[in-house]
Amino acid sequence: MTIQTGQVAPDxxxxxxxxxxxxxxxxxxxxxxLLFFPLAFSSVCTQEMCTxxxxxxxxxxxGAEVIGIxxxxxxxxxxxxxxxxxxxxxxxxxxxxxxxxFGVLRSTLGIGLRDVSERAAFVLDRDGxxxxxxxxxxxxxxxxFEEIRAAVERLQ
Numbered sequence: 001m002t003i004q005t006g007q008v009a010p011d012x013x014x015x016x017x018x019x020x021x022x023x024x025x026x027x028x029x030x031x032x033x034l035l036f037f038p039l040a041f042s043s044v045c046t047q048e049m050c051t052x053x054x055x056x057x058x059x060x061x062x063g064a065e066v067i068g069i070x071x072x073x074x075x076x077x078x079x080x081x082x083x084x085x086x087x088x089x090x091x092x093x094x095x096x097x098x099x100x101x102f103g104v105l106r107s108t109l110g111i112g113l114r115d116v117s118e119r120a121a122f123v124l125d126r127d128g129x130x131x132x133x134x135x136x137x138x139x140x141x142x143x144x145f146e147e148i149r150a151a152v153e154r155l156q
Contacts, residue, residue: 002135004133009034010024013095014067016089024098030065032064033064033066033152035121036104037117048143049090052145056086056088058149062155071096071099119139134148
């Protein structure tokens with residue numbers, strides 16, 4: 001079941017880089033935007049992360065941490081972040097721990113790819129409580145960035 005607004009976000013380990021891990025709970029104390037996406041370097045995922053990279057200063061100006069999350073390896077996500085000019089982390093959920101915990105692990109995608117993340121967005125408040133949750137029904141649809149930004153602004 002997908003995590004709903006009002007719930008405390010589950011904790012999970014993410015690979016922030018090939019040699020560094022972090023827990024989602026490590027980011028408590030500030031608003032956090034978690035952007036789950038299916039696959040690095042696919043067209044819509046690239047558009048999503050590049051859009052966030054362009055708008056990142058708005059979120060950082062509001063004191064929010066943004067974390068992109070996919071099941072790709074930490075090495076792939078490191079290159080993907082460079083390609084998107086992302087100055088926020090694009091973390092690896094290679095073990096699918098966060099995707100399972102948030103209820104956004106998609107069993108199949110396209111022509112038989114299995115166990116990738118849904119396109120989903122969660123905004124967490126400073127205490128780690130979910131104040132906004134969106135899960136796309138179609139992986140080809142971008143998240144509603146205006147709603148995500150508004151959720152972060154309401155935390156100010």
